[in-house]
Amino acid sequence: MAVAILHHLMVLDRRGTFLGRRRMEEAAAVACGSAAALGVAGVAQLPHERVEGPAALAGAPPPDLSYLKSRLACADVTDRTGHFTLLDDLAAHMHAERGALLQPYL
Amino acid sequence: MAVLVASVAAMARRRARARATRTGVRCRRIGGSVRGRRPNRVRDFEAGLTCILRDYFGLDGAEPVYGEPDFERRFRVSRAVFVRVYDAIRVEPLGQQPVNATARPQAHPLQKLVGAFRVLAYGEAADRPDAYVRLSRTTVAEPTRRLVAFLIDTYADTYLRPPNEAEAAAILQRNAGSGAPGCLKSIDCSHWEWAACPKALAGQYQGRDGKRTVTMETICDEDLYIWHLFVGVPGSKNDTGVLSLSPLYRDVAAGRWPPRQHSYTSNGRTRTLPFYLAVEIYPKWALFATPCPNPYTPAKKTYNRLQVALRKDVERLDAVLRARFMICCIPLAFFGVPAH
Numbered sequence: 292m293a294v295a296i297l298h299h300l301m302v303l304d305r306r307g308t309f310l311g312r313r314r315m316e317e318a319a320a321v322a323c324g325s326a327a328a329l330g331v332a333g334v335a336q337l338p339h340e341r342v343e344g345p346a347a348l349a350g351a352p353p354p355d356l357s358y359l360k361s362r363l364a365c366a367d368v369t370d371r372t373g374h375f376t377l378l379d380d381l382a383a384h385m386h387a388e389r390g391a392l393l394q395p396y397l
Numbered sequence: 398m399a400v401l402v403a404s405v406a407a408m409a410r411r412r413a414r415a416r417a418t419r420t421g422v423r424c425r426r427i428g429g430s431v432r433g434r435r436p437n438r439v440r441d442f443e444a445g446l447t448c449i450l451r452d453y454f455g456l457d458g459a460e461p462v463y464g465e466p467d468f469e470r471r472f473r474v475s476r477a478v479f480v481r482v483y484d485a486i487r488v489e490p491l492g493q494q495p496v497n498a499t500a501r502p503q504a505h506p507l508q509k510l511v512g513a514f515r516v517l518a519y520g521e522a523a524d525r526p527d528a529y530v531r532l533s534r535t536t537v538a539e540p541t542r543r544l545v546a547f548l549i550d551t552y553a554d555t556y557l558r559p560p561n562e563a564e565a566a567a568i569l570q571r572n573a574g575s576g577a578p579g580c581l582k583s584i585d586c587s588h589w590e591w592a593a594c595p596k597a598l599a600g601q602y603q604g605r606d607g608k609r610t611v612t613m614e615t616i617c618d619e620d621l622y623i624w625h626l627f628v629g630v631p632g633s634k635n636d637t638g639v640l641s642l643s644p645l646y647r648d649v650a651a652g653r654w655p656p657r658q659h660s661y662t663s664n665g666r667t668r669t670l671p672f673y674l675a676v677e678i679y680p681k682w683a684l685f686a687t688p689c690p691n692p693y694t695p696a697k698k699t700y701n702r703l704q705v706a707l708r709k710d711v712e713r714l715d716a717v718l719r720a721r722f723m724i725c726c727i728p729l730a731f732f733g734v735p736a737h
Contacts (some may be wrong), residue, residue: 369683
């Protein structure tokens with residue numbers, strides 16, 4: 292855990308210079324035609340970058356759920372039919388945009 | 398009154414002695430001169446501190462001998478991160494410079510921190526930095542333990558937690574641009590070989606390849622920022638077994654996770670339940686997008702290819718952590734097995 296924390300401190304220090312991020316930004320810029328559309332293309336900056344202090348980084352408080360609601364939420368998450376529907380939808384979505392999506396990996 | 402206090406103290410001493418005899422654990426005598434003990438080596442603490450200051454921080458206004466790249470190569474963190482940790486420990490007992498009975502100052506906290514970082518970065522024995530930082534094995538080992546405890550106590554709530562609402566929205570937005578709308582990044586398990594695993598625990602920790610390992614379940618984004626870390630499950634469990642023990646599963650079962658505030662559309666269908674990219678072994682839940690088992694259509698072949706490409710981040714996290722901090726090659730280096 293301590294190693295993961297030190298790793299995180301380094302990632303937050305160096306995030307802007309990562310090669311993978313640069314490639315995705317370049318691909319997004321090519322796909323969108325302008326660097327101004329980078330936020331729309333999915334390379335938005337994470338909000339906690341360069342933010343210091345535990346108070347600013349505190350996680351969201353867990354929602355207060357009744358037993359029935361939590362059971363329904365759990366059933367929704369572990370739904371097997373939903374899994375296969377999700378795969379079909381993602382496959383169709385990715386296939387429709389395969390030219391732009393595969394560009395960074397070519 | 399004094400007699401009563403003395404008798405209570407004597408009773409406490411007798412009880413502690415009886416407990417020590419029963420459990421086999423004896424308290425080591427601390428401090429004082431002991432007859433026959435080897436005298437301390439004259440290590441010249443000041444020489445060690447001077448070397449560190451001259452090499453990495455600059456002494457008397459001079460430039461440091463080693464620049465930022467060398468510093469980062471040797472300590473695995475940048476100078477800014479190192480100084481930040483050093484400033485944070487200054488208020489802790491680890492960051493104090495003790496004075497011995499003869500009023501001579503002992504090891505400087507900077508020496509102890511450099512020794513501890515060397516142990517974490519190179520995975521070396523606590524005896525090894527002695528030649529450079531001029532500290533004994535125990536004086537390096539103890540600060541290393543304290544540094545690890547300090548980092549976890551101070552920073553774990555900040556840096557080892559699930560994303561809050563704004564961060565989850567940013568992650569979803571980035572992944573939508575990568576072709577996976579609704580994706581909260583990838584989940585996977587990796588195994589650390591535990592060379593020093595006791596034989597008594599071999600049955601629990603032995604995996605299918607015969608090696609004794611400790612399992613780590615992680616979720617990370619493309620910057621390798623870890624959003625979920627669960628370490629310590631015996632290596633005999635596969636990814637599904639680890640998931641069933643994971644706090645992630647507990648939160649999912651209680652309905653606390655994942656967040657449902659953000660809707661996304663894929664293939665004309667709008668959902669609010671985000672998902673993780675995972676390998677085939679994960680359960681067929683709506684929470685996990687695993688590869689298609691039989692990709693017989695072009696769409697499914699494209700999906701499988703992109704799924705693997707997007708999932709590669711979590712696959713390389715283990716290698717990156719090991720390459721950065723060699724202490725990762727020695728799992729449970731700071732934990733012992735309780736003697737029964």
